[in-house]
Amino acid sequence: MHDCLIIGGGVIGLSIAWELTRHGVTAVVLEQGEFGRESSWAGAGMLPPGRVDSARTPESLLRSHSHALWPTWSAELREVTGIDNGFQRRGGLEIRMEGPSDELDDEIRSWLSAGVECQPLSGEAVRELEPELRADLSAAYLLPEMGQVRNPRHIKALLAGCLARGVTLIGGTPVTQLIREGNRVVRVETPSESFCAKEIVVAGGAWSERLLAQTGSAPWIRSYCSTSFPIRGVG
Ligand SMILES: Cc1cc2nc3c(=O)[nH]c(=O)nc-3n(C[C@H](O)[C@H](O)[C@H](O)COP(=O)(O)OP(=O)(O)OC[C@H]3O[C@@H](n4cnc5c(N)ncnc54)[C@H](O)[C@@H]3O)c2cc1C
Incomplete structure (x- = not known):
């Protein structure tokens, strides 16, 4: 029996597995697709x-x-797998093309009060960083510490890293039922077999709420929309 069974093989489930095995915990990840x-x-x-x-x-x-x-994880993944996930910190821009010029002031204040470097920018200053943008922006700021990663490469590195550390990865296997004993989930059912583990983690992304409903829990998972983007034009 594995120490930990993780439901969901997205970035969260794979990251949990990768980190657990570093601490000597055995893990299996079940992924529906x-x-x-x-x-x-x-x-x-x-x-x-x-x-x-x-x-x-x-x-x-x-x-x-x-x-x-991010920097240490990316370096460690690269060392173990030879795969570069593309992590870098070049900064990011938040812009508004239209609207009042003070529209981003609350956000700027909020970043600064959280101790994060944040620089209001003129349209001309934005164009120096991203020459393809129009100069007649209504408002903009720069977050110099914003990072970026190439998701498909990061997933590839996590998969290779998990395999290198002995994680059992089982794809095409949806968990359909969580089986409880008292107040603990002790087993999960899939269409082909059941799996037990000492600990069970639900990392099913947008599907987690539906799965956890079987336990009476409602974590309220919602999407969040951002209009910022990482700078690609300067090195
Ligand atoms: C268009 C878009 C742009 C985004 N941009 C950014 C960004 O720039 N920066 C940022 O930080 N975040 C961004 N996000 C959010 C980020 O991608 C997610 O927060 C993150 O990928 C969530 O990872 P996850 O592992 O929780 O979910 P997922 O990647 O969805 O993984 C969950 C996995 O669980 C599996 N699963 C679900 N139910 C079961 C089950 N019953 N049995 C087995 N497997 C199951 C699913 O098949 C899935 O593979 C963006 C999201 C979208 C959609």
Whole structure:
């Protein structure tokens, strides 16, 4: 029996497996389709910054820890697998093409109060960074610490890293039922067989809510839309 069974082989499930095995925990990941081909493939790979010591919400604390870990994780993945996930920190722009010129002021204040470097930019300054953009923007700012990663390459590296560390990866296997004993989920059912583990993690992305409904839990997973983008034009 594995120590940990992870439901969902997106970036979250694979990252959990990769990290657990570093601590000597054995893991199996069950994926209903192909590994990493849902949100984790579609994502733009923008990695917004954060400061752990000034994070004031659970989301900003998580983002800040993530920001701190990206360089070392990427280097470690590259060392183990030989795959470069394309991680780099070139900064990112937030822009508005129309609307009032102070439209982004609240966001700028919010980044600064969270201890994150944030520079308001004129249209001309934006065009120096991204010459293909129009200069007549209504508002813009730069987050110099914004990072970016190539999602498909990162997934490829995580898959290779998990395999190198002995994670069992089983694709094409949807978990249909969580079986409880008392207040613990002890087994999961798939159309072909059942799986047990000491610990079970649900990392099913947008499907997690439906799966967890079987346990009476409703985590309220919602999408978030951003209009920022990483700078590609300067090196
Ligand atoms: C268009 C788009 C752009 C985005 N851009 C960014 C960005 O720039 N920066 C950023 O940080 N985030 C971005 N995101 C968000 C980011 O991609 C997601 O937060 C992240 O990929 C979620 O990873 P995940 O592993 O939780 O989910 P997923 O990648 O969806 O993985 C969940 C996996 O679980 C599997 N699964 C579900 N239910 C079961 C089951 N019952 N049995 C077995 N397997 C199951 C699914 O098949 C899936 O492969 C973007 C998302 C989208 C859609």
